[in-house]
Amino acid sequence: MKLEADYSLYLVTDSTPALLGSRYLPDVVHAAIDGGVTLVQYRIKNADTAAMIAEARALHAVTRARGVPLLINDRVDVALAVGCEGVHVGQDDMGVAEARRLLGPDKIVGVTAASVEEALRGCADGADYLGIGTVFSTSTKTNTKHIIGTAGVKAILSALAASPYAAVKTVCIGGLTTANIPRVLYQSASPHKSLDGIALVSAIISAPDPRTAASELLHLVKMPPAFMRQTLPGPLVVAANEMVRFAPSVVRLVHETRPLSHNMTNLVVQNFAANVALAVGASPIMASYGREAEDLAKLGGALVVNMGTVTPEGLENYKQAVQAYNQAGQPIVLDPVGAGATHIRRNAVNELLAAGYYDVIKGNEGEIQTVWNTQRIPQQRGVDSASLLTLLQRASLVCSLARRERNVILMTGAVDVVSDGTRTYAVRNGHPFLGDVTGTGCVLGTAVSAALAAYPQDKLAACVAAMLLYEVAAEMAAERQDVQGPGTFAVAFIDELYKLRMATAAGDLRWLVIAK
Ligand code: 3NM
Ligand code: MG
Numbered sequence: 001m002k003l004e005a006d007y008s009l010y011l012v013t014d015s016t017p018a019l020l021g022s023r024y025l026p027d028v029v030h031a032a033i034d035g036g037v038t039l040v041q042y043r044i045k046n047a048d049t050a051a052m053i054a055e056a057r058a059l060h061a062v063t064r065a066r067g068v069p070l071l072i073n074d075r076v077d078v079a080l081a082v083g084c085e086g087v088h089v090g091q092d093d094m095g096v097a098e099a100r101r102l103l104g105p106d107k108i109v110g111v112t113a114a115s116v117e118e119a120l121r122g123c124a125d126g127a128d129y130l131g132i133g134t135v136f137s138t139s140t141k142t143n144t145k146h147i148i149g150t151a152g153v154k155a156i157l158s159a160l161a162a163s164p165y166a167a168v169k170t171v172c173i174g175g176l177t178t179a180n181i182p183r184v185l186y187q188s189a190s191p192h193k194s195l196d197g198i199a200l201v202s203a204i205i206s207a208p209d210p211r212t213a214a215s216e217l218l219h220l221v222k223m224p225p226a227f228m229r230q231t232l233p234g235p236l237v238v239a240a241n242e243m244v245r246f247a248p249s250v251v252r253l254v255h256e257t258r259p260l261s262h263n264m265t266n267l268v269v270q271n272f273a274a275n276v277a278l279a280v281g282a283s284p285i286m287a288s289y290g291r292e293a294e295d296l297a298k299l300g301g302a303l304v305v306n307m308g309t310v311t312p313e314g315l316e317n318y319k320q321a322v323q324a325y326n327q328a329g330q331p332i333v334l335d336p337v338g339a340g341a342t343h344i345r346r347n348a349v350n351e352l353l354a355a356g357y358y359d360v361i362k363g364n365e366g367e368i369q370t371v372w373n374t375q376r377i378p379q380q381r382g383v384d385s386a387s388l389l390t391l392l393q394r395a396s397l398v399c400s401l402a403r404r405e406r407n408v409i410l411m412t413g414a415v416d417v418v419s420d421g422t423r424t425y426a427v428r429n430g431h432p433f434l435g436d437v438t439g440t441g442c443v444l445g446t447a448v449s450a451a452l453a454a455y456p457q458d459k460l461a462a463c464v465a466a467m468l469l470y471e472v473a474a475e476m477a478a479e480r481q482d483v484q485g486p487g488t489f490a491v492a493f494i495d496e497l498y499k500l501r502m503a504t505a506a507g508d509l510r511w512l513v514i515a516k
Helices: 025-035 049-065 076-082 096-103 116-124 149-161 181-188 210-222 226-231 240-257 270-280 290-299 312-328 343-355 365-372 391-405 432-436 440-454 459-478 486-505 510-514
Strands: 009-012 039-042 070-073 086-089 108-113 129-132 169-173 197-200 260-264 283-285 302-306 332-335 360-363 408-411 416-419 424-427
Touching: 009 169, 009 210, 025 039, 025 049, 025 210, 039 049, 049 070, 049 076, 070 076, 076 086, 076 096, 086 096, 096 108, 108 116, 116 129, 116 149, 129 149, 149 169, 149 181, 149 391, 181 197, 181 210, 181 226, 197 210, 226 312, 240 440, 240 459, 240 486, 240 510, 260 270, 260 290, 260 312, 260 440, 270 283, 270 440, 270 486, 290 302, 290 312, 302 312, 302 440, 312 332, 312 343, 332 440, 343 365, 360 365, 360 440, 365 391, 365 408, 391 408, 391 416, 391 424, 408 459, 416 459, 424 459, 432 440, 432 459, 432 486, 440 459, 459 486, 459 510, 486 510
Parallel strands: 009 039, 009 197, 039 070, 070 086, 086 108, 108 129, 129 169, 169 197, 260 283, 260 302, 302 332, 332 360, 360 408
Antiparallel strands: 408 416, 416 424
């Protein structure tokens, strides 16, 4: 009888000193199983066969005593010699069918898959499970061929669900850590099939305390992510035709709850962002030190990560803060400023996307296109926006990206487009002066963060409310007699935002008649 394996937390071993240090591998595996590892793969490259068999035997003694299956990477002969529970083969190793023939029907045979084609072939050849990856680039395995992201994992899961192999188990691998596991599980799930678990190396092997690390990781695999726990019991989702009418409720909620808007933003807009946060009724803090976020995330607010003046140190700070807000289940707005402009920024976007889940990603056309495809070399210069797509194309991109990321995507422009993958909106308010004052795009992220913190139950409704308030205030400011250009506009804009918010809190909703 074949052992029914539990794929929840799958440890792949690595004996390189950089990861294992001077520790004894069977001790580390022992501790990891005590912490919650449910499946172990012994993986070692360039070792003598006799030494491999001896070490695999020592590992098997540890795993068998605890009812955890042991698989051997690549080497069917070693698995046979040891009598362990199976093998894992890569695309360049012995084929699944051959391994199955040698091992018999009762052993576990798994295979690596980086594409739908490889996945379906592995299943057809009789694999019990797929190791899908590489999800994110990882220093543990540098010769990886394809970085497929959560979108690649989801494509494979969707294809399996629609195939005769829907029951084949799946894990994914590559660069997985406590910081990204919740969002990887959430974003890779297709409607009819989700991952059975997570496979990883360094998050356990190089952890100072492998037992605690495994226990934390297993907890993350089993629990719904914090950003879901918050929205699951949400009282209502705003109906499509009610968005505009609902906006004042969100504005009022911000006014009443005065949520924290934590901005990690660029040098240009610090002051403007803080003033806009105050004008909409939020409580701003401009804190760029990542370690501070752990305390700030507990205050019920939202984080804005604006990579307008990104530096290596800044990037590390963003990642720490993103992890803290994800863990606290508090919303994050990512503003990938100038995302396509340089390869440094393209890498920064990649790293930020791998570092956590973003409730809203806000950017102009070029920036959103770069998030969609970070390999893309854009036509964009600096951070100013130029539109090359039709409104329909923009709406379609925004909607597809929102589906992929399972969040809300907001694309700014003469007409702003926002979508949660199901409901897609265009907001036509605003004024050309917004384009003549620096930071007005960035600072919309601050207004959105306040709305999200006040009304996380429906992120799209929160975004639409913030956008309407912001853009209608811009129209009102631009039309004032005393406004003569961008300079006076910027000052009047803060005033009009403040006045609109106060009027809304007092029940005066006349501004809604110009919302479009
Ligand atoms: N296989 P870490 S990536 C062993 O993509 C392995 O097939 C991969 O290490 C694949 O969890 C990988 O430390 C290494 O990122 C994963
Ligand atoms: Mg291999």
